[in-house]
Amino acid sequence: MNLSKIFIGAFLVNNILLMRFIGLCSFFGVSTSLDTSVGMSAAVVFVTMLAAWVCWVLWHALLLPLGLEFLRTAVFILVIAGLVQFVEMFLKKYVRGLYSAMGIYLPLITTNCAILAITFLNVDYGFNLLQATIYALGVGGGYSLAIILFAAIRERLEDSPVSPSFRGYPIAFVGASLISLAFLGFANLFGISI
Amino acid sequence: MTSQKPSRLSYLTSGIIKENPVLILMIGLCPTLATTTSARDALGMSAAASFVLIFSNVVVSLVRKFVQPSIRIPIFIIIISTFVTIIDYVLQAYQPSLYRVLGVFVPLIVVNCIILGRAEAFAYSHGVFDSFLDGLGNALGFTLALVILGSLREFFAVGTVFGKTLTPNWYRSAPMLFMIFPPGAFFLIGILKALAVKLKLGK
Numbered sequence: 001m002n003l004s005k006i007f008i009g010a011f012l013v014n015n016i017l018l019m020r021f022i023g024l025c026s027f028f029g030v031s032t033s034l035d036t037s038v039g040m041s042a043a044v045v046f047v048t049m050l051a052a053w054v055c056w057v058l059w060h061a062l063l064l065p066l067g068l069e070f071l072r073t074a075v076f077i078l079v080i081a082g083l084v085q086f087v088e089m090f091l092k093k094y095v096r097g098l099y100s101a102m103g104i105y106l107p108l109i110t111t112n113c114a115i116l117a118i119t120f121l122n123v124d125y126g127f128n129l130l131q132a133t134i135y136a137l138g139v140g141g142g143y144s145l146a147i148i149l150f151a152a153i154r155e156r157l158e159d160s161p162v163s164p165s166f167r168g169y170p171i172a173f174v175g176a177s178l179i180s181l182a183f184l185g186f187a188n189l190f191g192i193s194i
Numbered sequence: 195m196t197s198q199k200p201s202r203l204s205y206l207t208s209g210i211i212k213e214n215p216v217l218i219l220m221i222g223l224c225p226t227l228a229t230t231t232s233a234r235d236a237l238g239m240s241a242a243a244s245f246v247l248i249f250s251n252v253v254v255s256l257v258r259k260f261v262q263p264s265i266r267i268p269i270f271i272i273i274i275s276t277f278v279t280i281i282d283y284v285l286q287a288y289q290p291s292l293y294r295v296l297g298v299f300v301p302l303i304v305v306n307c308i309i310l311g312r313a314e315a316f317a318y319s320h321g322v323f324d325s326f327l328d329g330l331g332n333a334l335g336f337t338l339a340l341v342i343l344g345s346l347r348e349f350f351a352v353g354t355v356f357g358k359t360l361t362p363n364w365y366r367s368a369p370m371l372f373m374i375f376p377p378g379a380f381f382l383i384g385i386l387k388a389l390a391v392k393l394k395l396g397k
Contacts (some may be wrong), residue, residue, distance in 0.1 A: 013322030019376050022298075025221065025307055029377055073282065073301045074275040081268065113305045120298050165392040166384075169220055176353035181377040 003134045005190060006127075010138025011190055016114055017146040018180040023114030028172060029148055030105070037151035041103040041144035043138075047087065048115055051080050053134035055119035056129055076119045081110045142164055149179060205316055205324055209331030214308075216339035217390045222309040225299050226340055227379040233356045235338070236344025238292045242285065242300060244333030246277040247309050251329030255319040271304070278304045300392045308332060316356075339386075347373045 014020055015109045025046075030036045046155040056077050063069060088106045109115060118139050122132040151176050164169050208325040210358035222243075237324060253273050261269050269376065285293040294330050303309065312332055341367050343357045351374035353361035361369075372378050 021224050021379070022302070024223040024227065028220070028223070061362035070279055070283065073279050074272060074302050076302050077271055077275055078268065081271065113302050116305055117302055120301050124298065138200045139200060170384045170388035170391065173380050173387060177384065178377075179375045180380055181372070184372075184375055189333065194244055 006131055006134050006143075007138040008190060010185045011142040011145070012183065013061065013184050015142045015146055015186075016139050017116070017143060018183045019118075022025050022117045023112055023143060025175075026108065026112050026114075027150065030108075031140070031151040031172075032153045033148050034148065034155060036105075037147045038144075040105045040108070041140075041147055043109055044112065044143050045140035045147070046115060047080075047084060047106070047109050048118055048136045048140040048143075049133065050083055050087065051115050052118055052122055052132050054079055054128070056122055056127075056132045058189070059123055068183055072120070072123070077116060080115055084110050095130060114139065143177065146183075150176060153179070202224070202324065202327060205327040206331040209328065209333075210338065211335070211395055212253075212389075212397070213261055214335040215308045215311075215332055217386060218395060220387070221311060222336065224269060224289060224302065225306065226336075226343065227376070228384060229296055229299055230344035230347055231295075232320055232348045233341060234345040235292065235295050236340040238289065239296055239299065240282075240333070240337035240340045242281045243303050243306060243336060244257065245281050245308070246303050247312065247328065247333045247336070248305075248329040249277045250309055250323055251312055252323040253345040254313045255320060255325035258265050258318050266318060267310075267314075270310060270318075274313070275304045308336060309330060339366040342381070343382060343386065347378060351378065364380045367377045 010016070016022050017024065023044075026040060029042045030041055058075065059072070060081065063075065084106055088099075091106075102106060118136050122135060124129075125135075127135060154172060157175060166174070209215065211218075211259045215221050216223070225239050225243065230236040250270070250273050254270060257269070275315070278301060281303070285296070285300060300301075312328060314356050316328045349360065351372075352368040353359065353369050359366070370378070373382065
């Protein structure tokens with residue numbers, strides 16, 4: 001697979017939120033305003049890249065040679081949890097600007113399944129380090145695109161007259177369904193199947 | 195013992211309807227939407243998640259006296275990931291076709307908010323049997339939601355439920371195919387949630 005196909009596939013065709021249903025808790029949880037969505041997106045893109053690298057190296061340098069493939073789930077989730085803690089402390093001490101922009105979203109990321117899913121998928125697809133990086137970038141970009149689009153719609157929904165039973169979550173789901181329908185139109189773009 | 199009975203029963207029942215993790219609390223959404231393309235796959239996913247939920251609840255409750263509060267979350271994660279690894283390999287060996295359909299969502303059970311949520315909110319502070327009941331109740335509630343959604347999607351998109359034909363030929367020649375795709379899943383869960391609000395299920 002060439003790199004641009006990997007990127008487009010992760011960014012649009014198989015969008016992680018709208019097509020693959022990974023990371024939905026944060027999709028509905030923080031998309032209530034545009035500001036929080038932008039902060040969360042930045043944190044996800046940043047941690048995704050780091051996690052993809054660290055887990056790729058661990059898998060190929062440690063787990064695979066030692067025949068410890070069955071420890072994958074436990075090792076990857078603990079690595080991500082530790083990594084997030086470390087990044088949070090590092091940013092707090094040395095990069096204050098970045099910390100104030102995305103600091104409060106970092107703890108939420110540990111249980112964001114998008115991050116964990118990317119590390120698993122990089123292994124399942126047999127990507128090399130460059131492909132894994134591009135894939136992580138595509139997924140992070142697709143996550144940001146979907147959540148920022150959706151936040152803009154939800155801000156409008158707040159002021160719209162909606163029937164009482166549909167107020168809040170239900171109408172948000174129906175809105176997500178319509179964006180998802182639009183993204184379904186990207187199926188088979190450049191021959192990338194969903 | 196008799197005075198405890200109603201509360202014990204409520205541990206089991208609260209997770210099914212009143213605090214249904216999917217339809218009322220809206221957690222664990224990823225597997226709910228991704229693995230309900232047919233009733234059978236939905237049941238397979240619920241069985242896998244239920245196994246992990248019940249056993250992790252029991253084990254967390256068993257070891258809760260020895261676990262320092264400050265390191266409890268990593269301990270929970272290790273316990274949960276142990277059971278996830280077990281079910282991962284069991285499915286791979288005995289149900290390979292189901293395993294291929296569920297794909298990455300089997301290892302992703304480890305970050306399912308329902309399981310970590312019950313360990314933290316219930317099992318860490320309750321006895322073993324109560325935690326078992328709570329796990330069972332939440333597992334049933336999760337299964338209920340997934341099977342309803344899976345059956346509806348299969349019904350609208352293919353015209354069958356659990357592979358049984360329930361619709362006339364004219365419907366199956368032109369069904370609502372979009373229900374099997376992601377937009378259909380978002381749409382149906384929205385309708386189900388609105389129905390839950392309308393019927394005041396969470397009250």
